[in-house]
Amino acid sequence: MAKKFEVKTNEQKAESLVAAIQRLLDAGVAPWSAKYVKQFSAANGPRNFASGHYATGGNVFMAIADSVERGHPTCEYLTLKQARGYKFAKANRPLKGEGFSLYFYKPLEIKNRETGETETIRMLRMYHVFNVACFDGLPVREVPVVVEKPTPTLSEADTAMRGDIAAMGVPILDTPCDTPHYVPASDRIGMPPLASWESAGEYVKTLGHEAIHATGHDKRLKRGLDARFGSPAYAKEELVAEIGANLLCVYHGVSYDQKNSAAYCGHWAKVLRANPKILLAAATPASKAAEYITERVSVGGRAAPVAIAA
Ligand SMILES: [Zn+2]
Secondary structure, eight states, rough: OOOBBBOOHHHHHHHHHHHHHHHHTTTTTTTTTTHHHHHHHHHSEETTTOOOBBTTTTHHHHHHHHHHHHHOOOOOOEEEETTOOOOOOTTOOOOTSSEEEEEEEEEEEEEOOOTTOOEEEEEEEEEEEEEGGGGGGGOOOOOOOOOOOOOOOOOHHHHHHHHHHTTTTEEEEESSSSSOOTTTTEEEEEEGGGGGGGGHHHHHHHHHHHHHHHHHHTTTTTTOOOOOTTTTHHHHHHHHHHHHHHHHHHHHHOOOOOOHHHHHHHHHHHHHHTTTTTTHHHHHHHHHHHHHHHHHHHHHHHOOOEOOOO
């Protein structure tokens, strides 16, 4: 019987992801930037065109990387099997080796030889997919109209963010400091004065980064925040905070100009070269961390900020 899926190892999975992301970072584009996450969310995916399922974890960035790299307006995709009956579009016909791979864990039941009991293991499976722009004549989908939230002012963004952070029970020091930071030992955030920020987007991104770190505290999502500076675990937590902060920017309806983009992307390109699995490892905890904050907001409402002296 022909193999239905090609099973790849974690190493192979990381390699193909990294190749796509690395090309983007080298071109000065971080695919987790709020700009792209916003562009390819809600109406535009990343999602499977046939099933409507949204991509999660590292697959989000695989799909975004492909759309950004090839200039596709949406981030919806199909397997060749799902696209049976449709021809490749002349303008966007994929060349050999194009398209991109998505990875899913499928539960697989196996019999334990020693105990005789049936156990469920997680099997990694790969699907090769193509953007819908590669095909001609696909049915037209009703695209839901996305109502844009008005962009908050710096002061509105500050109030909203402080409410979210207070809902987590994390104080922000009353005395502004020079460098934004989160200290796990005291579970507190320090921020420079509000007047020093040029835009709501930069502010939300920066305070969001520290708030995402705070979700990793042992009282909350327990990511283990005691990694040594410069270690792989430290780099992973930084990437979790970066991706999570960008998700919070989308949630708050703000964006920002990525200053020093080449230096920023160059830094992450270097980190990815040293540790190809880091993006896969960081993507899911980052979205869980952002959800931890935004779900508390939607369920419990925003709490009043906790005043605390430095
Ligand atoms: Zn950080």
